[in-house]
Amino acid sequence: MISPPAPDAARPHRSGRVAVVGRPNVGKSTLLNRLVGQKISITSRKPQTTRQPVTGIVTLDGAQIAIVDTPGYQNEHGGALNRALNRAVAGGLQGLDAVVWVVEALAFDRRDEAVERLLPRSVPVVVAINKCDRVRNRDELLPFIGAIAERREYAAIVPISAAKGLYLDTLLGAVVPLLPEGPPVHGADEITTANERFLAAELLREKLFEQLGDELPYSSAVEIEQFREEKGLRRIGATILVDKPGHKAIVIGAGGTRLKSIATRARRDMEALFGGKVFLEVWVRVRRGWTENGPALKRMGFDSDS
Numbered sequence: 001m002i003s004p005p006a007p008d009a010a011r012p013h014r015s016g017r018v019a020v021v022g023r024p025n026v027g028k029s030t031l032l033n034r035l036v037g038q039k040i041s042i043t044s045r046k047p048q049t050t051r052q053p054v055t056g057i058v059t060l061d062g063a064q065i066a067i068v069d070t071p072g073y074q075n076e077h078g079g080a081l082n083r084a085l086n087r088a089v090a091g092g093l094q095g096l097d098a099v100v101w102v103v104e105a106l107a108f109d110r111r112d113e114a115v116e117r118l119l120p121r122s123v124p125v126v127v128a129i130n131k132c133d134r135v136r137n138r139d140e141l142l143p144f145i146g147a148i149a150e151r152r153e154y155a156a157i158v159p160i161s162a163a164k165g166l167y168l169d170t171l172l173g174a175v176v177p178l179l180p181e182g183p184p185v186h187g188a189d190e191i192t193t194a195n196e197r198f199l200a201a202e203l204l205r206e207k208l209f210e211q212l213g214d215e216l217p218y219s220s221a222v223e224i225e226q227f228r229e230e231k232g233l234r235r236i237g238a239t240i241l242v243d244k245p246g247h248k249a250i251v252i253g254a255g256g257t258r259l260k261s262i263a264t265r266a267r268r269d270m271e272a273l274f275g276g277k278v279f280l281e282v283w284v285r286v287r288r289g290w291t292e293n294g295p296a297l298k299r300m301g302f303d304s305d306s
């Protein structure tokens with residue numbers, strides 16, 4: 001758990017809701033996981049890995065922050081799924097007390113400009129310049145920060161490294177004063193509002209992308225068909241959905257070895273997160289064109305426009 005210096009005991013407790021936004025692959029999910037201290041939002045090299053907003057709970061001395069990790073906003077590709085993801089970003093910017101806008105150090109482009117246009121004017125925005133540890137010449141950071149500062153008025157601009165956990169105390173120190181006074185909304189031991197069924201699907205999808213990110217198209221998904229807890233053992237039945245029969249063969253692998261490896265790694269992460277034994281069964285099924293099918297997207301929890 002990341003904690004800024006303990007506040008003055010005379011200061012009131014603060015509590016609020018903060019969204020983390022940015023274009024794909026700038027490190028939003030990695031940042032949320034670092035702040036929470038547990039993996040609750042999946043990560044991969046594949047763009048648009050986060051498909052639904054995930055809320056993490058960060059409890060500090062004198063403050064509690066509900067941090068919403070939104071999908072990466074993009075306007076490079078169309079399609080019903082991508083439109084649904086962009087609507088999820090816009091929806092995640094409602095009812096906030098602050099926004100953390102994540103940009104990549106020395107890599108600002110038109111995709112960031114598209115996100116910037118979505119930023120609300122009614123709430124303060126903190127800019128987190130991520131991956132600053134990768135900048136070889138630190139003298140280049142100051143002009144970059146200056147260029148960001150000139151675009152509009154921001155509450156703060158903080159260089160960070162989510163991957164290495166650098167300067168996250170400074171980031172939290174900039175966010176907490178922006179929150180309204182109020183008591184904690186969640187228990188001190190809560191780390192997310194997501195249920196275990198959702199988290200199980202996400203962890204399996206992460207392992208799918210980790211092992212097949214270069215081979216498997218974006219049109220793959222996970223559905224949890226069974227989730228039961230019996231005397232501390234969670235029995236989970238999951239289906240990996242792919243678009244074509246050839247994709248099914250890729251996921252299963254020779255003699256089922258690849259599917260077994262994916263399921264084993266996902267099960268281990270589930271056990272670590274849930275704190276108990278997991279019995280996981282995984283199947284692979286073909287569902288053609290689900291990313292362009294409005295009813296199918298709705299069944300999977302997306303806000304479809306079709």
